[in-house]
Amino acid sequence: MDAQRVDTFIMIYGKFFESHDLPAIRERLLSLDDSQASALSMIQYHDPTTSIIVSILAGSLGIDRFIIGDVGLGVGKLLTCGGFGIWTIVDWFLIQAATRDKNKQKLLSVLGGYY
Amino acid sequence: MGKNKLYWFVLLLSLAGLIWVIIHQIEFSWIPAGCLFHKVTGIACPACGSTRAAVTFLQGNYLEGLLINPLGIFTALLAVLLPVWVCIDLLLKKESFYLFFKKAERFICRKGVASIFILLVIVNWLWNISKNL
Numbered sequence: 001m002d003a004q005r006v007d008t009f010i011m012i013y014g015k016f017f018e019s020h021d022l023p024a025i026r027e028r029l030l031s032l033d034d035s036q037a038s039a040l041s042m043i044q045y046h047d048p049t050t051s052i053i054v055s056i057l058a059g060s061l062g063i064d065r066f067i068i069g070d071v072g073l074g075v076g077k078l079l080t081c082g083g084f085g086i087w088t089i090v091d092w093f094l095i096q097a098a099t100r101d102k103n104k105q106k107l108l109s110v111l112g113g114y115y
Numbered sequence: 116m117g118k119n120k121l122y123w124f125v126l127l128l129s130l131a132g133l134i135w136v137i138i139h140q141i142e143f144s145w146i147p148a149g150c151l152f153h154k155v156t157g158i159a160c161p162a163c164g165s166t167r168a169a170v171t172f173l174q175g176n177y178l179e180g181l182l183i184n185p186l187g188i189f190t191a192l193l194a195v196l197l198p199v200w201v202c203i204d205l206l207l208k209k210e211s212f213y214l215f216f217k218k219a220e221r222f223i224c225r226k227g228v229a230s231i232f233i234l235l236v237i238v239n240w241l242w243n244i245s246k247n248l
Binding site: 059060061070071072073075076078079080081082083084085086087088089 | 116124128131132135149150151152153154160161162163165186189190193216219220223224236
């Protein structure tokens with residue numbers, strides 16, 4: 001991928017990843033061939049802002065975890081009244097990082113491995 | 116979530132659940148934890164009444180416990196069995212629970228299974244609300 005396309009990608013999708021991951025993602029995208037590059041536009045990322053809103057409104061029911069794809073943890077949260085109320089509050093602070101981590105894993109699965 | 120993180124998380128959550136039940140047995144209700152959903156909205160959540168159900172069940176009133184919240188009995192059963200499974204895995208350095216967890220996640224995500232799961236939770240939730248838990 002050429003540098004301009006990569007920078008556009010980072011500009012648009014940068015908020016979906018941890019800032020410390022961006023330089024490595026940029027490097028990896030620069031070495032990407034065009035056939036893989038087209039698959040990048042197909043990925044649907046989870047928005048960390050949506051996650052935090054859902055976590056505050058319906059975190060007790062584990063819906064925030066279900067949304068980002070952590071189904072097992074979502075069931076755990078649902079069955080324990082949001083981890084006795086404590087996990088719900090902890091997740092208000094963790095869910096954005098967890099969402100960005102899920103987005104990184106999604107990107108990695110398309111890029112096929114490590115960057 | 117990695118294997119070790121999941122294992123310690125399951126152990127911690129189960130331990131918290133068991134401590135929670137013990138605390139309720141000796142009636143230390145001053146602990147500032149509990150169902151946030153119920154505290155904020157005043158409506159019972161799908162898991163509300165789980166502690167009461169588990170405690171009633173443990174006291175030998177099986178039917179009464181099931182009628183309070185059947186989900187509570189299921190949760191209590193998981194809180195007892197899963198740590199044992201995790202400990203066996205940790206001792207034998209296996210990852211059977213981790214593999215099962217990943218398989219179960221994929222199984223629940225199937226459209227038919229997810230629909231039944233959501234329906235059951237909603238029905239139980241409505242029942243909880245009607246019982247004023």
